[in-house]
Amino acid sequence: MLARIFLAVTGWKPQGVRPEAKQFVLIAAPHTSNWDFPYLLAFAEYFELRISWVGKHTLFRPPFGTVMRALGGLPVRRHERGNLVQGLAALFDSHADLGLVVPAEGTRVRVRCWKSGFYHIARTADVPIVMSFLDYEAKTGGFGPAFRPSGDLSKDMDAIRAFYADKQGRFPEQFETPRLPEEDERPDAAPGARDNADRSASIRTGERS
Numbered sequence: 001m002l003a004r005i006f007l008a009v010t011g012w013k014p015q016g017v018r019p020e021a022k023q024f025v026l027i028a029a030p031h032t033s034n035w036d037f038p039y040l041l042a043f044a045e046y047f048e049l050r051i052s053w054v055g056k057h058t059l060f061r062p063p064f065g066t067v068m069r070a071l072g073g074l075p076v077r078r079h080e081r082g083n084l085v086q087g088l089a090a091l092f093d094s095h096a097d098l099g100l101v102v103p104a105e106g107t108r109v110r111v112r113c114w115k116s117g118f119y120h121i122a123r124t125a126d127v128p129i130v131m132s133f134l135d136y137e138a139k140t141g142g143f144g145p146a147f148r149p150s151g152d153l154s155k156d157m158d159a160i161r162a163f164y165a166d167k168q169g170r171f172p173e174q175f176e177t178p179r180l181p182e183e184d185e186r187p188d189a190a191p192g193a194r195d196n197a198d199r200s201a202s203i204r205t206g207e208r209s
Helices: 002-010 036-046 065-070 084-094 117-125 153-164 191-205
Strands: 013-016 023-029 052-056 073-076 098-101 129-135 140-147
Touching: 002 036, 023 117, 036 129, 036 140, 065 073, 073 084, 084 098, 084 117, 117 129, 129 153, 140 153
Parallel strands: 013 140, 023 098, 023 129, 052 073, 052 098
Antiparallel strands: 129 140
16 A cells, blocks of 8 residues: 555656566666665555565664565675675575565666676576666656576676666666676677777786786
């Protein structure tokens, strides 16, 4: 009820259908504003969908821990040893109903590439990817199609790019066309893209080109 009131008062309309899968990785894009999270929660409630997200374990300490969990939060200890992709994929083994929001962009500011964790988590857990969206120009939001990652990265990302092509964030200049770093690292990638990927790798490892 609160979600419907909130959306009605702010002039937003739901679009799409409720995901059929009980387990899935959820992309939430475009992400350009702090308002994106409240709207995502509102549309999830409108569609009677329980979604979960992960946060640093320190966010779940009293007195806010109860609120964070009520909003779908799952605490993780990022500093501990271990593969984060494997750890998040394992959550599907212990949760029969889990719509896990994975921040593909990782930040509200413009980035050249999305983080590929959402894709690898879905493949590792063998669950579909659902594309949710907020279109601030049309004031519509909701859930788009689901697909199971095929392993053909370019083909899967082409489908994602096509879906988000006409979706506009609150600050459109901060949303880049979806692309994963691995696409630039393919042998058939354009020379300029490979050079950018090499420079990014050097920066990540502390090397200088």
